[in-house]
Amino acid sequence: MRFQGRVAIVTGAGQGIGKEYAARLLREGAQVAIAELSEERGQAGLRDLEPLGDVILVPTDVSDEDSALRCAKTVQDEFGRIDALVNNAALFQDLDKEYHSYEYTQRAFRVNLHGAWLMARAVAPMMVEQHWGLIVNISSVGAYMHPTFDAPFEGVHSWVYNQTKWGIIGLTKYLAGQLGQYNITVNCIAPGVCLSDGALNTLTSERIEELRMMAAMRRTVTPADLAGAVAFFLGDDAAVVTGQVLCVDAGTQMPG
């Protein structure tokens, strides 16, 4: 019960890996807010998570400034504090693989990258005031990949997705630098391919197999593997770890 007495927001936790992060935090005693755009997924996630502990659903669009601020205020009002934020929401399962427009590119950046920034900015004042806080951003193994398999400017979806996830790494370091003086740590995990509904919907089976073979351990990762890494960054063992990226990817990328 290492998270007893702590309050965490997990964005995009209505389904998929985000729900697993929320489940892990609840099992270890945290109170959790699901910040989710989709009403249907949010309600389904809430039903699944309620037996595990004290959890609420806060309908949120992380790409909207007012919505992010409302989310932070609701959680503060409901639970009295905010200790942790897991920026997991992204256009992933919902990524439109056929899009090629600049407008859609902007949307992907607004959700995947700017959404993490807006949520961090929304919770930061409360964390600064309590001189304590933990933020974990979710990047991707894709951040380190160069999609040479796409024709230039045509396979925009993977290019854009990977760029937003590279941006998450930069954002992590920026926020860690800004917030460290207030005893707030900001770290990041870069998951390898994980057979969530999102991945099964977004990636072809050939691509999944390619990614599996790129991993030193020749395997995909599980939501539980990822939740363990998030829990590490949110736990006392990582008290002085900040600005770091941990690839949880069975050895696909090994950045120095």
Ligand SMILES: NC(=O)c1ccc[n+]([C@@H]2O[C@H](COP(=O)([O-])OP(=O)(O)OC[C@H]3O[C@@H](n4cnc5c(N)ncnc54)[C@H](O)[C@@H]3O)[C@@H](O)[C@H]2O)c1
């Ligand atoms: N599954 C993988 O192989 C893999 C690999 C690397 C990184 N990731 C990352 O892990 C995270 C979770 O992946 P997943 O497979 O569970 O994806 P997913 O698409 O199933 O889940 C994303 C969740 O975010 C929500 N969401 C989307 N836009 C939102 C918004 N504007 N505001 C609030 N919520 C919003 C969705 O409704 C959904 O519940 C994502 O950030 C993804 O990029 C996944």
